[in-house]
Amino acid sequence: MRPIPLLLLLSYTAVSVVCGVESEEDYTWHLRKVPQVLNKRTVTLSSPEFKAEAKSALNGTCGIECQSRLPLASVADLENFLSYETVYENGTRTYTEVYFRDFDVQAEHEVMKDSHSRGKRQVYGMDSRFSISDKQFVTNYPFSTTVKVSTGCTGILISPKHVLTAAHCVHDGTDYIKGAKKLRVGILKLRSKRGGRKRKGSKRNKRAAEVKPSFQWTRVKRTQLPKGWFRGVTDDVAVDYDYAVLELKRPHKKKFMELGISPTVKKLPGSRIHFSGFDDDRPGQLVYRFCSVSDESNDLMYQYCDAQPGSSGSGIYIRLKEPEKKKWKRKIIGIFSGHQWVDVNGMQQDYNVAVRITPLKYAQICFWIHGNYADCQYG
Numbered sequence: 001m002r003p004i005p006l007l008l009l010l011s012y013t014a015v016s017v018v019c020g021v022e023s024e025e026d027y028t029w030h031l032r033k034v035p036q037v038l039n040k041r042t043v044t045l046s047s048p049e050f051k052a053e054a055k056s057a058l059n060g061t062c063g064i065e066c067q068s069r070l071p072l073a074s075v076a077d078l079e080n081f082l083s084y085e086t087v088y089e090n091g092t093r094t095y096t097e098v099y100f101r102d103f104d105v106q107a108e109h110e111v112m113k114d115s116h117s118r119g120k121r122q123v124y125g126m127d128s129r130f131s132i133s134d135k136q137f138v139t140n141y142p143f144s145t146t147v148k149v150s151t152g153c154t155g156i157l158i159s160p161k162h163v164l165t166a167a168h169c170v171h172d173g174t175d176y177i178k179g180a181k182k183l184r185v186g187i188l189k190l191r192s193k194r195g196g197r198k199r200k201g202s203k204r205n206k207r208a209a210e211v212k213p214s215f216q217w218t219r220v221k222r223t224q225l226p227k228g229w230f231r232g233v234t235d236d237v238a239v240d241y242d243y244a245v246l247e248l249k250r251p252h253k254k255k256f257m258e259l260g261i262s263p264t265v266k267k268l269p270g271s272r273i274h275f276s277g278f279d280d281d282r283p284g285q286l287v288y289r290f291c292s293v294s295d296e297s298n299d300l301m302y303q304y305c306d307a308q309p310g311s312s313g314s315g316i317y318i319r320l321k322e323p324e325k326k327k328w329k330r331k332i333i334g335i336f337s338g339h340q341w342v343d344v345n346g347m348q349q350d351y352n353v354a355v356r357i358t359p360l361k362y363a364q365i366c367f368w369i370h371g372n373y374a375d376c377q378y379g
Helices: 004-019 075-082 179-182 235-241 360-369
Strands: 036-046 057-063 083-088 093-101 130-132 146-149 153-157 160-163 182-192 209-226 244-248 272-277 286-296 300-303 317-319 328-344 347-356
Touching: 036 360, 057 235, 057 286, 075 093, 075 235, 075 360, 146 160, 153 317, 160 328, 160 360, 235 347, 244 360
Parallel strands: 057 328
Antiparallel strands: 036 093, 083 093, 083 209, 130 286, 146 153, 146 182, 153 160, 160 244, 182 209, 209 244, 272 286, 272 317, 286 300, 300 347, 317 328, 328 347
16 A cells, blocks of 8 residues: 555545544543452463464454354353463463453443344455654554564554453464563663764765664563463353453553543444554554454454454554543553454354453453552443
């Protein structure tokens, strides 16, 4: 696709929201009280083996059509699925059981399973991705919130010390992948590089410094992911829990993006989502895209965004107005799980799948960030 000036692109996405059928007042972040996901007990487990191989695509996923035939999970089931493992940088591991308080089952299952048009797509026809080549844009918000995970995935900054990514970027459902033992996160920063050598008798002793974006790598101190992702626990709905939070060993100084509870597609401006990632077919480039959502369930979204391996774990965000303010604010409403082979009426079809942040998932991720519930009452 021919390069398009980024300012023009971003202006187009903003104008298309305001000039749509709905007014901008319809697109507001509506804060609501979220349930509490409380720790019941924590036990120590044996250290992981870290022998699993990373996978670029997931097969045999029970997607929206498949899950529509399943009974809704009970509160006991959900408490089991949101219990979680924590792995520390020294290889130790714990398991924490959780229980809920102030939990509204109806709010968790608010998405009606309407019939939408569906289509498979990874990159077909005209590629709708945009490489962010401008070094000033790539290191400024919101693109600066996108980070690279050393296992080959993408993540997004959600606090000064935390990164949200996909669970399959660190765990294959049975064991932690090999690269997760010494996990690192790369944050793009501008660095000055001087080229050439000083030549004897030369009037030019040095070249002008060339500023280029490059990764500053930070070790991961702690990794947390829900039990629902583990094979043999959920099976048919494992993809619903394809998310993990990485705690960095030292804080960064970049502006991070806040979490939000995913609204239904009808409440998305233009039914459109945005995310950036480090696609494998464009090495060294940050790739941005926006597209419409084609279908959704309580926990998943299918979307038409072009993507390649490497972009898994990207934070999916939208831009809505803050209540009683004129400012628009971006928040993360999902995690890009990636290109997956999904079971549709007994046959495998490929879709680009994202995990929605529901009230329960918001409460859990928020607690992993803050370690208390005072900061996680509303989302």
